Each structure stands twice: as structure tokens, then as C-alpha cells.
Amino acid sequence: MLLRRFTALCLLTLCAFPALALDEKDLLPVDKAFVLEVQADTRDRIELRWDIAPGYYLYRHRTSVKAGPGFSAGALQMPAGEKKHDEFFGDVETYHRQLKATLPGTADPGAGTVTLEVRYQGCADAGVCYPPQKRTVEVRLPGASAGAGAGAAAAPAGGAPLFNPLARNDGGGLKLPGSAATQSLPLPSEQAFGFEAIVDDGNRLLLRFTPAPGYYLYRDRTSLALEGAAGIRTGKPQWPAGTSHRDEHFGNVVVYFDQVDVPLPLHRERADASPATLVATFQGCQTDGICYPPMTRRVRLALPAGKVSPSGEAMVTPLVITPLPSGRKPADPAAIDPANPPAPQPLVVRSNDNGGGASATTPDASADNAGRSQPPGNAGEGDSLAWILLLALAGGLVLNLMPCVLPVLSLKVLGLAQSGESRQHARRHALWYTLGVLVAFTAIGALVLALRAAGQAAGWGFQLQHPWFIAALVYLMFVVGLSLSGVFTLGGNLGGVGQSLAQRQDAAGDFFTGVLACVVASPCIAPFMGPALAYAFTAPAAVAMLVFLALGLGLALPFLLIGFVPALARRLPRPGAWMETFKQVLAFPMYLTAIWLLWVLGKQRGIDAMALLLAGAALLALGLWWFERNRWRSRRAGMALGAVLVLLALVPVWGVTRMEPPARAASEGTVAYSPEMLDRLRADNRVVFVNMTADWCVTCKANERNVLDRDTFRDTLKRVDAVYMHGDWTNVDPQISAFLEQHKAVGVPLYVVYGPGAPPRVLPTVLTQAIVEDALLRAAR
Template sequence: MHPFRSAHAGAWLSILLAALLALPAAARPQDPEDGLLPVTEAYRLGADAATPGVLKLHWTIAPDYYLYRGRMEFKPGPGVTLGAPSFPDGEKHHDEYLGDVEIYHHGIDASVPYTLAPGTTRLTLGVQFQGCHEVDPKICYPPHTEQLDLPVPAAGAATSAAAPAGGDPLGRALGTLGADKASAGGAALPAEQAFRLEALAQDPHHLLLRWTMPPGYYLYRDQTALRAPDAPGLALRPAWPAGGVPKDDPHFGKVTVYFGQLELPVAVEGDLGGRGRLRVEASFQGCQDGGLCYPLMTRALDVDLGAGAAAGGTPVETAPETRPAGAPAEESGLALALLLALAGGLVLNLMPCVLPVLSLKAVGLLESGENPARLRRHALLYTAGVLASFVALGLAVTGLKAAWGVQLQQPLVVAALALVMLAVGLSMSGVVQFGASLGNAGAALANRAGPAGDFFTGVLAVVVASPCTAPFMGTALAYAFAAPRLHALAVFLALGLGLALPFLAVGFVPALARLLPRPGRWMETLKQVLAFPMYLSAAWLAWVLANQRGADAVGLLLAAAVLLAMTLWWFERSRGRGAGARALLLPLALLTALPLYWLAGLPRPVAAAAAQSGIVAYSPARLAELRKAGTPVFVDMTADWCVTCKANEHTVLDTAAFRALLARTGTVYMQGDWTDEDPAITAFLQAYRSPGVPLYVVFPAGGGAGRKLPTVLTPALVERALTEAARR
């Protein structure tokens, strides 16, 4: 794509042109001389409503034809309510009109859950689909709709095929219905057969729970809770394996589910008091893929802590009061999390991603001289900007389940932040003055400082700090990621207070303020020197953008940077020249935003085919294979915008000593790149309750739970972890 062409506008014009061209072409499939089949012969649709609550569809696709996954729609008839349809993954295909799509060849099976209103005995709906002929003559059929009118089983009139049943009377009715049906013909199995649960003790403090499910059944991770009802002083801590599958559930949203067999290591924490047996109650919920969802189930298991024999689960009639899924560990209490957050925010001041903004703030403090009121105002406004930004981040984490630094996965945010850094640098270099100029020392300088500058410097400090993870921050953020909203917001406020603490101290402790040098003409030189870290930050963000969207994105960013420089230059030149000169600023600003608009439509570049030497690209399936084979694995979740990740790579992971350690211990180095959005990596982070990257997990050779390492690595720490993993 040409860097100065709108991707969105071009795509819509292409689609419109394709639709116009398809109109005469669509009339030709009836003509045998064209060699094209009628749409109903190219795509033969069959439907089966024998399973209560689930409509199963099958398309038989003729050779040289394909169907679009994203062009399938379902329109219910009277008395029919449809759930979210389920499709298999299609083939990746780049369409010249529609962009990156998924298509199907040969055939496709899909299922659509439904509910019928009382008295409705027929399942009526419209099924719309669209496909193309991929060899000469190449044409795309217009969207085609077939009307279905099917009889349904008597039980189908009162069923809902996909509603989760936790506390829902309709869901409980479905669970009863599934328990009364045989497994033949796709009907749901009884809950005891669909989800077999057993437990054994590896040692008194380590249990292994095993769910065995037939093909097509899955278990929700976050609807599972464990407790020891007869031992309230004990805590059961599950360590969820990384083999979960991300799923966009119509009722629970984005979740992680497990198919087949799930082996869940569980740590028993607390004083066992010499007991030889332990009663464990497990509450969980699962579904039949494309079928019904079972009510919340609770099973009791009597585990022999010494014999290591497996104990089968027995149903419990009433579900116990359970701890919410993902609740933080008791020992990581709010007070400890707040202390760690305060310390982490304080250390964050020393991280390289924050230093450029701190240099800007340092100039602001020096401007104030020894005027106490001036220093306090600088400190309070800067702190207000920091705290407001951290509250916004906290709301995003609790409301959207976002992660620390996740905003830098968005290329548009990276580009905009690079331009902000450039604008600040140009201001410090003297190209443009925002608000008051630095001028000379003295009272006039103090009186001309701008409060908005202090506040938004605090905002900018938080924005550029997000790629960094300082010591102590990991535990505090992990607590906030799983804690109740008010506790999470308190943790984020503590982080912000730690980040702002040095400037608060200078503003409110006169002895510290007197240590600052007196303002003078030398400050102008210092200000210009400190502009260069801003330029380096902009260059780093451009490098991140190149890894996300390729050379075209960098070209658009450079064009926007030139236009921004022109806009700021004219802003400075137009001072005192009247409204006519100022009127040119608006079109210049719009021109600056235009490359960013085009940048937002750029597709992701095709991933490199060859992996970096000695590194295995992360995938849940590959990790499961290595663990099954008894191979120790070191998993590194990283991102190009993560400064802490890059520091760890430079000091530990990209060294000859680390490569020799891998060879000596037989460990596979597996790396996941989270520079761009990746649902599989996001699921892994959530499984280990990590607030973001970096995340390092070591899986031992003999199986068992992975061990999560600190976010800041040292050679000794990694060597000890890999050596222990190889021995187990």
C-alpha cells in the first residue's frame, strides 16, 4: 500500500467496485457455458435439528469454490432466539477486496444454539452466506440466503443450548436433561461421565487434581474454586497449566477453557496438624462444545495424604460458599501490596524509560529557585497528574482486565507518544515555547511558570513509565490484577505516590529544596542538553512501531514528525502576527494527523518464517508436547516496548553463559512476543496472574507446576532455577 493512501477508503472503494462487478457475474452461474455452478450447487447446505437446543449445519463446497467465514449470518424466525454460532478455524487468506479473512474449502460443519418460545414447534431461520470461484472465470457470488423450516424434538421447545447454569433455573433444567440422555447422537452425557474428577497426593502439601473429559467437552478455568471444608486453616492454591485454550464465550466474555484431560497441581498451604487424610471440595462448571452448559457442580474428594492413591470425586448436593475465582492469596494482603507498590513507584524513578520525563521536571523545579510556595505548587500539580493517570490505569485494569503496558500494543498509541516526545524535545531545544519561556533567573521566572505544564508532565511520566517494571512492582500489580476494585485502585494510587514522592519531598522539605542550585543562565543550556533524551525516546518508539507494522508505518511516522515540526515552527513564527497567520495552524495540525489516520489502517506484517537461533516460538501445543516429553522449559514472555525485558535480555538471556546453561541442563528456551496482541500469550499471562510482561516461568523436567521467576533477572537466579528444574 502506498504510504499516502487511505487503507480504509481504498478498501471500501474496492468492495463497492467488486459488488458492482459481481452483479452481472452473478447472473452467469445459470449459464452452463461459463462452467460455473448455481450457488445452491456450489454450496450445498444441510441442516440437522435432532439435538435439542442445537442446530447443526453442514456445507458441502464444490472443488475450486470457497466460503467466507466472516460473511455468514443467521436471522431467527418467529419464536426463535439464536445463540452465538460456533465455527471451526478457517484457512488464512488475503482477499484483494476484504483484506485478511478466513475461508473454507471442501466442507464446513457449524452449530448454532437456539431457544424456542413456548408453543413453538418449528425451527425457522434464514442462513446467509457468500463465497467465490477461485479459478477462471473468477467471480464472487452475491450474498445468498436460504430459509430453513425444521421440526424439532419435543424437548427442544424449552431448551437453551448455551446458557451457563450457575444459579439459573433454566440451566439447572438443562443439566437434568443432559443427565437423562445417552451419549449417542451428540446428546449431552450425564455430568459424572462428562467430567470425571480424581485426586491424589504427591506429598502431604502437594495434590494433583485430574479432570478427564470426552472429546468435545471443556472446563472453565475461572469458574473453578477449591476448599478444604474440614480444615478452615488450610488454603488450596491451584497452579493452572499453560495448556488452556482462549475462548470468546457469549456469556462470560474472554475466558480460558481446558479440553481432554486437565491435570491441576494444587499446593496445600498451612498446618496439617498431623492429619493423614484431607477432604477436598471442588466446584466447577463446563460445557459440551456447541451443546449445553452444565450447572455449577461440586464434588467432594477424600484424599489419602500418605498413600498417593487416587480418590474419586463424589457429588455434593449443595454448593459451598466459595472464594471468587482469581482472588488474591491471603498472605499477599492489602497492606503488603501497598508497601510494595510504594517502593516500586519510588524505584520507577530510576528506570531508563522514565528518566527523560524526569529531566523535564527537573528543569521545572530549578525554575522555582528557593521560593517555597512555588516548589509546593510544582510538586502538588505534578503529583496530581501522576495520581490521576494511575487511577485511569487502575480503572482500565479492573474494568477491562488490561495489563501493564498493554496500550503500547496499539501502533497508533506508539506513534502518538513518539510525536509527543518529539514536541517536548523541540520545546526544550528552543524551536517552540509552550506557555512561559525559561528566561532568566529571579522572580519574573518564578511568576511565569504554568500549572498545566506541571500536571501534564506527571501524566506523561506515567505514560512512558508503563513499559517499565521496577523491582517490587510485580507482586503489587499481580495483587491489583486479581483484587477487588477498591483494593486495586489503592495499589495504583500507592504506585503513583511512590513515583511522585521525590518531588513531593523537595517541595515540602525546605532543607532538601535548599540543596537545589540557584537558577541562572546555565539553565537554558541544561534545558537544551536534556532535550536529547526526548529525541532518543522518540527514536526508540519508532523502532517499536517498525516491529509492529513494518517500514510503511515508520515512513508515515516520519511524515507526521516533519508536519508536526512545521506546525510548531509556524506556531512560534505566528506570534504577534494576527488572526490570519494563526488561522494556518489548524490545517497544519490536520495535515499532521493525516499520516496517523493512514497508519491506523496498516495490516500487521507477515511474521518471519525462521525463528531466532536456539529459541522456540511459544505455542500452548508445543509447550504441552515438551512437558509431556519430560523436557525442562524456560518460557520468556517479552515485548519490544518492554524496557525491563530488554534489560534482562542484555544482561542475562542474550549471553553465552545463558546458552551454555541451556545446553548443560537440556532446557528448551521458549519465547512469546507480546509486542502485538496475541490471545495465546494473554491467556498464559492470566494463567500465572501476571500483570504484564516480562513473565518468566520455568517448567521442571519431571512435570508439575511451573515456577514463576522475578521480573528482574540475575545470572545466579536463572542458573539456580534451571539447575533445579533439570533435576526434578
């Protein structure tokens, strides 16, 4: 039922005629469903009335009136409507049967008529919505002179519709460049533009676009991407020559009036076979008729084994395409009988490469949605590796300023200053700390690349989606804080490791602190990191690991410089009693970090998980305190009991993984992300701001606090009538993972702005109000 309603909505949005919907016998034309009458009783008051057919309703918030010169209008006055929760717009007011509205104002003394621009949108109770409507009405004002307003449009008698919907319709994103009297009824999108895709071999696909007679396809409004096949991406489509066309919307373009076959090479970083989904977004028009919004088709494919592309280039084997009759000539589309178009021909492919055979595929008809976003070009293409490594180095350096990492760095610098050791020892500390950072970054990079090679979506910070990892981090931050506060130290009979690893001034302590700095940096994506990580996730494995090592080197660089540059080391404060106090003060950022991580766990698994882990933390503190108390008294039984308490404290870490995620309601003024809802909004030609975020993402929360949660951002959304769509990646969500991979994003945050008939625009990782406002205004234009 939901699929049926969604398909009907897409068809109505694509076509100005409701008669083209799936239930055309039951749906009224828009101007019969909502009959508009306008009358001016006085020179300072204009009445508008919509007679609404039974089974239909109008939205209050989608109704507006703008007066032209000669009438200074006030705010449109409408009665209270029926309150309801709408699946598209949230909490709204609607009108059934009739809507009477008043436009107050003051007419100029010599004005005989006033022109009104009336906008409205409504739906059928059955669940099908019409595109937004715009009508231009010329109203005669009472008391005008005999010659004033001559030629004004008069309202027809008998309650008939005032206007022909073809004569003036700017709603729904459908353009009507031709004469309304000569246009044929437009076809639904899947009939107007056929699309097929088959596998030629492991390194190439063959696509076929089939415009119906009287329709044409834009070459440069087409984008192609693969989903579900990590390490395999689309190359540049090999379009044949098309027809030059002067288009009123896009200028000089190349179009295709006839069936066109397009080889599509594949870039491969892996040779094995893989299932995949081809996502094709394209746009076309009816000759002298409507232009459709961007439409998306998805085709499931079974890619055979192929050849790895050298240096990231696509492998292209010779291809012979059997010529097929098109059935008509582009120069004379009128010669074809629309009622009896030529039957589509099957795809015929002969490959000169024996490495793979052609296999037919079946389009996923349920996903034929208008307006699915398309990824931009692969991040880092065209940039030199040296530039990417420089970006990675800068991104790692900026990570040191993040609130989780800064206390760890301060702790090591403090320890170095406190030790008062020689320059040789300072260098050794710096090298072991750097080695810990690099090993940790290498491990994370190898894990991410391994998961992606296995076809699983994994981005920067993905490990924080798992409650057990968050719980372990809470314990780690808490234990480091207890150690800094002097509650316990590890050593003596526990393997002789000396003091707490975070404070130790030997190789193990330095190495562990480097690993800790990398772990606590994982919730953050600093400036410059995004392009570098995006390049790493699409580059060959060896090159990707170089990028991860550059990130690690940037993170370790401040401590490395202090160890190797004497001038910097001499600027460190002299050891003294103040350093013990400062060490204890550093415990509190660790406690705050543990509290923040505990909050993230509450978002993932609810308040019960927070309570369980707090109980575990209390048991952990008791065990460590009891162990420390008995260690100094050499009481082995007491030390054993403390160790048992520490082990029991680990049970809540397992317990939180057994809890179900709590229900998450969308915030006020936002729409929860789903591919289907995004497609609906794009088909309706709405401006959409998509925010992919997570509660564990520090950069996300900073952007929301500084920009996205402020009134100025909300006001900008209202100015351009934009929808704010929110995707929460705090827990694992395959739909959001697919969206991130579609845009070649390395993780969250990801901000994408969509505008009518335009490709999506990806915004920078760190937002400002100026960046967001500029993107929304450009999308609205």
C-alpha cells in the same frame, strides 16, 4: 491431520510401547525401528551401528554415548546427516536406513569390558516421534584375559534387538517401577484417567476423577484453574479421604485407586454469569507399571450467576453427593478383569441451594494435552494490604530511575530551581504534579479493571500494543523535545496557556507533567511492582485502586519531597545561565525516546509505518515552526496555515493502524510459543524456559541484554538440554494473554521454567544469570 499427529505423539510419549499409538498396525516397536549393535574392533575404538527401518530416522543431535570406568572416551564421531528443518528442534541432521558411529578412546590395560550408556531419539516419517531412549551396553574388549568381562552381555545373533525395551527404559519420562514380565500394556492417558466437570451452582463445581482398574491418581499432583472468567477463580478442592501410599518418586503421598468426586468452590468478585474453561492438570500411575507425565484436561463451562465472595472467600453451599458404586476395592486391584472394567457412572448431584442448577458439560477433547502449565497461587494471598501498598510505593519510586521517566522528573526539578520561588509556591508545584500522577494512575487502573471485568485480558502496559498509541507517544516525545530545543512555545493567541506545558511553572504545567510521567512509565515494570500489581488485578475494585494510587504516590514522591522538605530544596543548584543549556540538553533524551518508540512501531507494523510516521513528524515540526514564526509577527493567516499542517500531521497516526503486522520469525535457537508446542515439550519431559516479552517493554529488553542474549545463558540451556521458548506480546496475542492470566501475571516480562514432573516456577521480573541458572538446574534435577 495436525491434531491426529499431535495426539499420536502424546500417546507415544506417554507409553513405552509404540504399539499403543493410534496407528499401532503401522508402527514398529522402538527396538525394531532402530536396531542397535555395538562392537569393539580394537582396544581404542568402539563401533556403534543402528539399522534403521524404512520410513524411520534418527536425530544426530539427540544421539550420544558415555563410557564407564576403564575406557577414556573421546568425542563420538558421526557422519554428516541429511539436513532438514524439524518442527520440534529447528534445523537438524537426520539419518535414514543406517547410522554408523565411532567412539575413539583408550582402554585401561586390565579392562576386559566397558559399559556404555547410549542415548538416542528418532521418529517415523509419518510424523510420530518416539520418546528419548537410553540403553546400557556392556562391550567385550579384544585382547582381554580369559576371565575378564565374565558375565558380559553378548549381542544376539541374526540382527535381533539387543534389549527388551521394558527391561531398561529411562527415556520419555516414563518410570517402570515393577517387573517387566508381569506388567500389562499401559493404556493411553485418556483411557487410564477419566475426568469430568459440571456446574453445581454459580459458586461451586463438581469434579470426578476415574482411574481405570489397576491405576491410581495422586492427590497432591493436581492443580486447577479457570480461564476466560475474569474475577472468578478456583478455591481449595474438597478432597475426600484417600489411600496412604509410599511412592518411590514422591515419598509418602495420598492416592486414589477408585473413582473420586471432588467439590470445587469458586472465589467470585463478580456475580454475573460467565463462560469459562476449567484447566485441570493431574498425574497418576499404573500399579506396578509406568507413571504418566502430568496430563491436562480442559472442560468448557457455562457458569451461572453466583454470589460475590465476602472478603475474597469462596461461597460454599451444602452439597449432597449420591454415593455411586466404584466397582472394585482398592486393596485388591488384581480382582478386576482389565478386559471388562466396570462401566463409568454418570455424575449425580443434588444441591440444597436453589440459586443454580447442575448443567452437564462436554470436555474439549482436542485440548487433552499433557503438561499444560498451571498458575501459582494468587499473588498477594496471605500478605497484609499494608505490605502490598508498601511494595507499590517502592515500585513507583523505582520507576523514577527508568530512562523514559528520569528526563521528565529532571525537567520539573530544573524548572523549580530556575523559578527561585518561595517555599509556598514549591509546595503548590509538588502537589499539582502529584495530582497529575495520581489521576493518570487512577485512569489506567480503572481502564484495566473495566476491561478485565468485561472478560478481556489487559495487563500493565497493554495500551502499548496498539500502534495508534505508540504513534501518539512518538509525536508527544518529539513535540516536548522541540519545545525544549526552543523551536516553538505555545501561548498568546492559543488560549493564553503560556509556555509549553512541560515547562510551565503553573498548575496546568505541573499537572500535565505528572500525567506525562505516568504515560512514559507504562513500558516499565520496576522491582516490587509485580506482586503489587498482581494483587491489584485479583483484589476487589476499591482495594485495587488503592494499590494504583500507592504506585502513583511512589512515582511522585521525589518531587513531593523536594517541594515539602526545605533541606532538599536548598540543595538544588542556584539559577543561572547554565540552566538554559541544561534544558536544551534534556531535549535529546526526548528525541531518543521518540526514536525508540518509532522502532517499536516498526516491530508492530513494519518499516513502511516508520517511514509514514517520520513524514508525519516532519510535517508536525514544520507546522509548529511555521505557527511560532507567524505568532510573533501576529500573522493570523500564517498561524492558521501552521495549525492546518499540525492537523494534517495526525493523519499518519490513523494510517499506521491500517497496516498489517509484519511476519515475525523465531530467533535462532528459540522456539515460538504456542500452547500446543509447550504441551508437546512437557509431555516429552523436556526442560523448557518460557520468555514472555514485548519490544516496548524496557525491563524485558534490559533482561535480554544482560542475561538472556549472553553465551553463558545459552551454555546453561545446552547443559540441561533445555528448550528456549519465546512469546512476543508486542502486538495483541490472545494465546499469550491467556498464558499471562493463567500465571496471574500483570504483564510482561514473565519468565517460567518447566521441569519433568514438576510444577512451573515463575522467576522474578528482573533477572540475573545466577537466578536463571539455578532455576534451570533445579528443573533438570
